[in-house]
Amino acid sequence: MNAQQPIKIAILAMGGEGGGVLADWIVDLGEANGYIAQTTSVPGVAQRTGATIYYVEMFPREQAERDGGHPILALMPLPGDVDVVLASELMEAGRAVQRGLVTPDRTTLVASTHRVYSIAEKIAMGDGRADSNNLLAHAQSAARRFVRFDMAQVAEANGSVISAVLFGALAGTGVLPFSRAQFESTIERGGVGVKASLRAFGAGFAQADAPARDEATPTAALRPAGTPHDPQVRALLARIAKDFPLAAQPVLVEGARRLVDYQDPAYASLYLDRLQRVQQWPGGDQQLLVETARHLALWMAYEDTVRVAELKTRASRFERVGSEVRVQDDQVLDINEFMHPRLQEICDTLPAGLGRWLARSGWPRRVVERATRKGKVVRTSSLGGFLLLYTLSGLKRWRRGSLRYQAENARIEDWLQRIAAAAAINPQLAVEVAQCQRLVKGYGDTHERGTRNYETLMDAVRRAGARLAPATLRELRDAALADEAGKQLGAALERLSLGGPLKEAA
Structure with a gap:
């Protein structure tokens, strides 16, 4: 860091994560150890559409006195002019990179790798989640040094909050001119939750110099979890191992598990019966089997009032809520x-x-x-x-x-027939038809709109017949997933001349 310039630290944190406490700790740390310090904040939008940015600048008091005046400290971070960025969540680290606050020649980036999904991610019709691997890669290439681990988990394990872990990780990087004892004295002066905060601080400090790890979620694999006690469940697993290809078995095991939990083993057996039909289709292949298995399990476990009531009365839910709010x-x-x-x-x-x-x-x-x-x-x-x-x-x-069961069962059978018809023409088109199930999810208004878009898409598939290219159906499905009201889908159908009556394919 340039001795003639202030130390510049930006903190990106969501409400309730202690970003203000963290900024105050850093200011107190500086002021107690010979620095002039200043903090400002710009609040974000409520909930999960934006974080508050806290900005801290510190300047050595002794140098300011030698210069004969009080330094002028900035109120906001500028792109390319930040020494340290602290991010309470991985997406916030990505936002900091996007804003230009993280630069490879200067910035130390300290971030938690856990995700709290944004409103845009949650309301997406399909899987709207940002790719954590891409976020990690961009942050790694943008920063001079990138310190990251799951700080939310560390905070939970130590009965504290993520701000204490971030403070410990900041100390562990050694980027600031203060000792560990000076950091810990700052927490002690705060006088609130000192023991838990020091535990979390120590864990964060220890992790800061640990080798970087790949925090991405591992690919799902078939991991035996012991022999099930229920003979019907054992029979289902034996059937999957005997009748289906090895590469498809992890998806089928998870699908069967979901449906046993949703209804009973007989319902999971119906799931496997349907998939055995898929294996017998002319033109069917392993990719089609896997995609159909994935989406069939989701559809058969549709959300209804009974399912919602069941999930809300499970003991695991009461335990989870109690843990989240830290009930004593x-x-x-x-x-x-x-x-x-x-x-x-x-x-x-x-x-x-x-x-x-x-x-x-x-x-x-x-x-x-x-x-x-x-x-x-x-x-x-x-x-x-x-x-x-x-x-x-x-x-x-x-x-x-x-x-509801009769209606969903009829839609599922119709969907399977459409996949079979497409497989006889083009196996890749059949895969795209199978993936159209992504439109049908949720309950209430969400389910209604998704089903309406799905039926519009299936009508276009019926009328286009063999002339419909897999890439065209994928484009239409993406348009439907981008807009639950169906306006983008309607525009795409019109642009591709699929919105009006079509001549039957020869």
Whole structure:
């Protein structure tokens, strides 16, 4: 660092992560050890669409006195002019790189590799997640030095917050002219949560000089987890090992596991029955089997009111929520769920005949719509609220008789027939048809819009026939995933002359 210039540190942190505390620690560290220090902050948008940027500049007091005046310190970081960037999450490290705050000739980048998904990532119709490997690669190439590890996990293990781990990692880099003891004295002067903060600080300090590791999620593999106790589950695994190619087995095992959890072993057996049909299709190959298996498992485990109720009443969920909010032994945790079932969702949960009658009825339909118009808050941490959802989750045993099951089952069979028809023409086109299932997800309005886009796409596939290129269908699917309202899909269909009636392929 240039002795004639201030030390410049930018901190990118989300609300609740202690970014302000971290900035204050750094200012106190400097002021207690012979530096003039200043911090400013620019708040981001609420929740997960932007982080607050805290900016700290420090200048040696002795040098300022020799120069005969008080240094002028900046209020905001400038691209290409930052010594240290601290990022509380991997995407924030990417944002810092994008803004030009990280440069290879100057900047030490310290970042946590965990992800807290942004609003844009969460609301995407398809998989909207940013590629963590790309973020890591860009950050590595942009920084002079890149220190990274999962700081959220370290903070959790030490009963503290991520700001303490970041402070320890900053100390461990040795980039600032202060000793470890001076850093620790800063935490002690704060006087709040000192023991936990020092533990997290020490863990962060130790990790800062550890060899860089690849933090990417490992590729899924077939890892045996012991012999299942249920003979029906053992039979499913034996069937997968016997009847399907080795390369496809990890996906099929995960699919079967999901469907046993969702319904029962018989439902997972139906899943394998369908996939055995896929293996027998003319033109089918291993790629088609894997893609169909992946998306078939997702579709068969569709979200309905019964599934939502089941997940909200599981013991693991109460444990997870309690862990996230750090409930102490002497504290009571209340969990409030806002439930707003629409008439269609209620009809879908009922036996098929009764559900169809209610949907077409007069005054009974109006009574239900009026009763559910405003929604209801259900406290699942209370006995009454828990029993209400637990009873609803018990309808799982009768799910196969519900109106929703009949509708989804018919759509799945139609989808499989379309894949088979495409496989006879072009195996790659069949893969693209299989992947169109990505449009159908969620429940309520989300499921309705996705299903509408899916049916529009399938109609285009039917009318185009053999003339439809795999790349064209992929382009249409990407357009549908980019816009749940279907406007981009409609524009793409019109541009590709697939929006109007087509002549049947010869």
